[in-house]
Amino acid sequence: MNIYDIAKLAGVSIATVSRVVNDSPKVSEKTKEKVRAVMAANDYIPNVFARGMSLNSMKTVGIICPSVSDHYMASAVSYLEKNLRNYGYDCILYCSGYEQEDKEISVQMILQKRIDALLLVGSCYAGDKEYGEDITYIKKASEEIPVFLMNGFISGENIYCMLTDDYQSVYDAASAMLASGRRQILFLSDSYSYSAMHKLQGYEDALKAAGIPVLGERKVYIKNEIHLVRDILLARRDLEFDGVMATDDGLAVGAVKYARAKRLSVPKDISIIGYNNSELSIGCEPELTTIDGRGDLLCKMTIDSLMEVLKGEDVEHRKYVQCRLEKRCTTDF
Template sequence: MNIYDIAELAGVSIATVSRVVNDSPRVSERTKQKVRTVMDENGYTPNVFARGLGLDSMKIIGILCPDVSDAYMATAVAHLESRMHEHGYDCILCCSGFEQSVKEKYVSLLLEKRIDALIMVGSTYAGTGEADKNTKYVRDAAKQVPVFLINGYLDCENVSCAYGDDYQATYHVTSQMIETGRRRILFLCDSRSYSATQKLAGYEAALKANGLPVLGDLKLYVKNRIHTVRDILLERRDLRFDSVLATDDGLAVGAIKYANAKLLKIPEDLCITGFNNSALSICSDPELSSIDNRVEELCNITVDNMMKALLGEKAEVTRNNRIPCRLIKRCTTDF
């Protein structure tokens, strides 16, 4: 039994059946009751294709992220999916990694599925924040469906962005470290994405504002693996630092492992701050102070804007949604 059978038995078009499934106001209550009776008598359960036929909507949202095993991405995807279900939408999730060609491939794939909107979780999709060729595929997608970017900013029509103020967060934390006497602050990072670039800019600006030099040897790019960070720091005997500002909690936990191996006291000998306020921050020993970029709030802003767009309230959609981050102080900082 399919939608065509139900339409024939009820004496209506398949578009009418689809509208009944979606409780469209364009169908009279008498017709709705007739179609629902036929569906009940035949044990018919509509699928997403039946819902979409005749309405130019599949009630499906595409979600793209680089790596769903990442704690930040996983939290965002889980929250987005839950909110989408509240509004009657299903989701298709794709994990693109960071290669440009693969990101473009998955965007094309999702658009072929007749999605109603596209959510891109991760600043990698914003490129460097400039109108360069690496973001062209995002701009092209926005010509077909509304696009929503989380954790990055891209100035483009039909693209709505929600992101934390990473620049201000790292500026504030770096300044606080300096005020407590820290002079050699190690910046640990694992990418050069839009978000990472903003974090680096805040760090460097705080150093300059306090009369300290920006030193290349105190900016370390390393893979976000806890033991990898620990081992690299142990190997770099020439690297002197009295504090660590990491752009992810995993990197910061690697610094804690390094400090423990060197028998350094935290935070007396080494002050450490992470980013994202993930579960890692309370699993570490000692518990990690971390900058909370409020991922669930970013997701809520995204969903609220999306529903406005899908309901035809495009003028109400805000394109640039930047919210302040906040430092959650635990045991690895003394300010």
């Protein structure tokens, strides 16, 4: 018996059950009595009470990310931990890696730690289109506690998704590159994740809107290693391009190194745009034009929404953060 079952038997939403558990004044006494009667009849102990040992909460949030070796992930985890602490919440962190089985095991293990909510950092938890990954394990977790997914979307009554508008940001950046005269734009990506696929769609739609054919040969998938990107592009002598739209700054820096090895002028001969506005974007020469996913704002939105949910308030299940293009020296528009 879980919160979904109680909600169904009582004829209310799980948000209402959560409010009853927290004795929210937003729920009428009549509804509270009905829900509590269903709980009692089914020997249901609300999760927050069971985990909190008769307190309303253990004041602990679980965070899972693929790896803290990634700059974006590390920054997000740091922000989340610091600001959750400001609300009086402790954090438990698991690094799951990217493999399906490892992600499932990490979620199962962290659910045993008496947490009040689960934060999943990264679009890889929304599944991978190429491998058809199963997300049932996340939906099962949401039957126990609220689940918050950063930069990915999974539908579910107790799942809350905070997203950067990857599609629009890439569409706008690629459109600007096209308007500056580029006609052979390469798309560089290292995954088929939810986020990456929305970036790809933005790239493709920008090309179509400009009357440029979308060619499969200009969609290159490669491991995110700077020198590997450089070497692969150098080896592809059949590939002609005058622009690069990359899904990560590391991939874009690899393209900058390719241009230098080919003695191409950036941005005169080739225009390059990265993604994430990481330290790599200002550590390379020339400094990289990049899309800022505004990770701090995304983290803040996630924490604010989490606090509202734990208070039993209504929260949108999908929210967006608008990205920002940081124009530097690898573009001429």
